[in-house]
Amino acid sequence: xxxxxxxxxxxxxxxxxxxxxxxxxxxxxxxGVPAGQIGEHLGLPLSTLSFHLSQLKHAGLVKxxxxxxxxxxxAHYAAMNELMGYLTENCCQGISGNxxxxxxxxxxxxxxx
Amino acid sequence: xxxxxxxxxxxxxxxxxxxxxxxxxxxxxxxGVPAGQIGEHLGLPLSTLSFHLSQLKHAGLVKxxxxxxxxxxxAHYAAMNELMGYLTENCCQGISGNxxxxxxxxxxxxxxx
DNA sequence: TCCATATTTCCAATATTATGGAAATATGAT
DNA sequence: ATCATATTTCCATAATATTGGAAATATGGA
Numbered sequence: 001x002x003x004x005x006x007x008x009x010x011x012x013x014x015x016x017x018x019x020x021x022x023x024x025x026x027x028x029x030x031x032g033v034p035a036g037q038i039g040e041h042l043g044l045p046l047s048t049l050s051f052h053l054s055q056l057k058h059a060g061l062v063k064x065x066x067x068x069x070x071x072x073x074x075a076h077y078a079a080m081n082e083l084m085g086y087l088t089e090n091c092c093q094g095i096s097g098n099x100x101x102x103x104x105x106x107x108x109x110x111x112x113x
Numbered sequence: 114x115x116x117x118x119x120x121x122x123x124x125x126x127x128x129x130x131x132x133x134x135x136x137x138x139x140x141x142x143x144x145g146v147p148a149g150q151i152g153e154h155l156g157l158p159l160s161t162l163s164f165h166l167s168q169l170k171h172a173g174l175v176k177x178x179x180x181x182x183x184x185x186x187x188a189h190y191a192a193m194n195e196l197m198g199y200l201t202e203n204c205c206q207g208i209s210g211n212x213x214x215x216x217x218x219x220x221x222x223x224x225x226x
Numbered sequence: 227t228c229c230a231t232a233t234t235t236c237c238a239a240t241a242t243t244a245t246g247g248a249a250a251t252a253t254g255a256t
Numbered sequence: 257a258t259c260a261t262a263t264t265t266c267c268a269t270a271a272t273a274t275t276g277g278a279a280a281t282a283t284g285g286a
Contacts, residue, residue: 003129003133010123010126011127014123015124019119020116027206034262034263048245050264051245055243069262080205088197092139092193147232148234158276160236160275160278182233182282228285228286231283234281236277238277239275241273242274244269244270253260253262255259
């Protein structure tokens with residue numbers, strides 16, 4: 001991961017509403033959550049929520065899939081893994097015995113429903 | 114760590130100049146680096162650099178210590194550890210066998226000089 | 227005291243981000 | 257076709273962040 005991608009991901013997560021959305025999606029699992037349900041959970045106007053979801057999507061941290069009229073948003077676990085890897089390698093010097101090539105972070109799995 | 118502190122830390126790191134400064138400080142080690150040397154490394158005007166350093170300091174990610182006329186900035190490893198812990202617990206559901214109480218991330222150590 | 231060095235603070239200009247209502251789009255049902 | 261539902265896009269407004277020059281502050285030395 002290069003720095004610009006890391007900055008995008010960090011920017012996406014650096015806003016309270018978006019971080020809350022992302023946390024919610026992470027614990028919601030792979031099947032995802034309808035946009036409306038996210039808005040209800042957060043108490044946000046849908047246009048505002050939509051703006052934040054598109055920021056997260058743009059940064060690659062969430063995906064969405066349509067099913068009828070509803071769009072299911074879900075956390076993109078692999079992207080979060082990449083970010084964790086970037087931070088571990090670049091911002092946590094000393095971790096993993098300081099051998100750069102071995103500082104591969106543990107993989108993230110979706111929660112069981 | 115609560116969400117507002119996490120948002121502060123993420124905001125501090127979500128800007129390319131600041132992320133670059135922080136990476137530089139992380140690998141520079143505990144003794145820190147004079148502000149001027151950071152500015153030289155980045156090619157930034159000192160007033161701009163000073164602004165970014167204060168953002169990082171405000172977020173708790175860097176410390177500084179004066180020695181004569183020069184201020185040595187250094188990464189605050191423990192704060193970065195806390196952020197990694199927050200992200201691991203809140204944004205990486207499934208890690209560490211999904212047992213919330215056990216998802217304590219490995220500790221970061223400063224690099225040897 | 228006066229000067230040089232290191233760095234910050236002040237300030238104004240510019241740029242980017244966040245918000246939410248209203249209109250638009252997409253889909254499915256009757 | 258018409259209507260209802262789910263969600264986005266558009267737009268204007270407000271808020272916040274970034275930039276860099278100039279002046280201010282802090283420290284040490286002659």
